[in-house]
Amino acid sequence: MFRYPNGKVYQPKEQEVKKKRQQQHPSFTYSNRGMSLEDDLNETNQYYLAHQIAVIHKKPTPVQIVNVDYPRRSAAVIREAYFKQSSTTDYNGIYKGKYIDFEAKETKNKTSFPLQNFHNHQIDHMKSVIRQGGICFVILSAFQQFYFLEAEPLFTFWDRKENGGRKSISSDEINKYAHVIPQGYQARIDYLKIIDKLYF
Amino acid sequence: MFRYPNGKVYQPKEQEVKKKRQQQHPSFTYSNRGMSLEDDLNETNQYYLAHQIAVIHKKPTPVQIVNVDYPRRSAAVIREAYFKQSSTTDYNGIYKGKYIDFEAKETKNKTSFPLQNFHNHQIDHMKSVIRQGGICFVILSAFQQFYFLEAEPLFTFWDRKENGGRKSISSDEINKYAHVIPQGYQARIDYLKIIDKLYF
Numbered sequence: 001m002f003r004y005p006n007g008k009v010y011q012p013k014e015q016e017v018k019k020k021r022q023q024q025h026p027s028f029t030y031s032n033r034g035m036s037l038e039d040d041l042n043e044t045n046q047y048y049l050a051h052q053i054a055v056i057h058k059k060p061t062p063v064q065i066v067n068v069d070y071p072r073r074s075a076a077v078i079r080e081a082y083f084k085q086s087s088t089t090d091y092n093g094i095y096k097g098k099y100i101d102f103e104a105k106e107t108k109n110k111t112s113f114p115l116q117n118f119h120n121h122q123i124d125h126m127k128s129v130i131r132q133g134g135i136c137f138v139i140l141s142a143f144q145q146f147y148f149l150e151a152e153p154l155f156t157f158w159d160r161k162e163n164g165g166r167k168s169i170s171s172d173e174i175n176k177y178a179h180v181i182p183q184g185y186q187a188r189i190d191y192l193k194i195i196d197k198l199y200f
Numbered sequence: 201m202f203r204y205p206n207g208k209v210y211q212p213k214e215q216e217v218k219k220k221r222q223q224q225h226p227s228f229t230y231s232n233r234g235m236s237l238e239d240d241l242n243e244t245n246q247y248y249l250a251h252q253i254a255v256i257h258k259k260p261t262p263v264q265i266v267n268v269d270y271p272r273r274s275a276a277v278i279r280e281a282y283f284k285q286s287s288t289t290d291y292n293g294i295y296k297g298k299y300i301d302f303e304a305k306e307t308k309n310k311t312s313f314p315l316q317n318f319h320n321h322q323i324d325h326m327k328s329v330i331r332q333g334g335i336c337f338v339i340l341s342a343f344q345q346f347y348f349l350e351a352e353p354l355f356t357f358w359d360r361k362e363n364g365g366r367k368s369i370s371s372d373e374i375n376k377y378a379h380v381i382p383q384g385y386q387a388r389i390d391y392l393k394i395i396d397k398l399y400f
Contacts, residue, residue: 055328057288060262063278078263081278088257092292094301097333099294128255133297 037106037141040188041091047186048095054192056093056100062086088125089136095192096200099134101126102191106141112168113142115161123158126151135199139191140178143171147178148194237306237341240388241291247386248295254392256293256300262286288325289336295392296400299334301326302391306341312368313342315361323358326351335399339391340378343371347378348394 038058048054067080089103103126105117118138129136129151136151149169157169179194238258248254267280289303303326305317318338329336329351336351349369357369379394 049328052328052331055325055332055334060260060284060286061265062260063263063265063281065261065263076283078278078281078283081263081281083276083278084260086260094299094329094332094334097299099297099299101294125255128249128252129294131252132255132294134255134294 054095254295
């Protein structure tokens, strides 16, 4: 054991980081910490952007604005507005010249991922993106992991539900068809690693 | 002149459409009619989407939500929110496998297009998109036309301003460096025609 002159125990950076991650992610669920799946993805995308790796952003939440106050010329205050359902996925952008499009969802369910997390028009949007030759997928936060599930197998599970089959994807199916996303310190949910493996 | 049995004068569809367009667009400005540049682009993009030509959407207006009321479980009402400045352009999507990214702006100015219509972070975003190999441009509604100006010449004009030069693009420069977008009935601002010419 090595100590600094001030008596503090020396720990190499890497270990410090890992320890911190473990403290932050005791079970990789979002319930007990300040960060959300959206926060982690935004930080990941900011890292990609700052290092000129990719340009991928979350779209703003769609809001129907009904009433706006102008107390001063400079500051408009929205006084009445409503959440609208999005007709697309939440994230899109470009990576190595390719169009990237995805949705991120989480479940606390321990044995399956409920398909009610998705909406019909989102699935339609994903199908349109695939037809145009884009890279389209979903990021699932489930079973203490982040999963990368391509749009095509998702369509299969969706169609099964639409035809009266089960309303969720079982954890076995996810482990078979989805890819576990490596977690990093800077690129927290490093999904481009999976895209590199699958498309480049 | 040909008349229907009910006495109405026959007009071929094409002419009817043209006449209607001329009534709607007496001088191609938005001041005297209900439609905005955004409306025309949304209709154009809806046409592209419905005909599986491209998947391009306007991003929602970014809003900072401060206070939400829940009078009933089903209906959340946003009671205090503020407009935020976007860190990207307003429109993006995919066409023939290529990532498409653009901003749309208009001016009533008759001799030049003011660069104050753009923000530094939008220009930064466009530069990032170009670095990733995307198709990036602006649509300018000016001088009774719609113009397609690629990001690269826009950067040149922007840098000229940043270096103390003129704060606008002259109409001569626009006519030299930008492409006039053909107007149609269904694809009102048919900018993919220009993309076809320049990139495919």
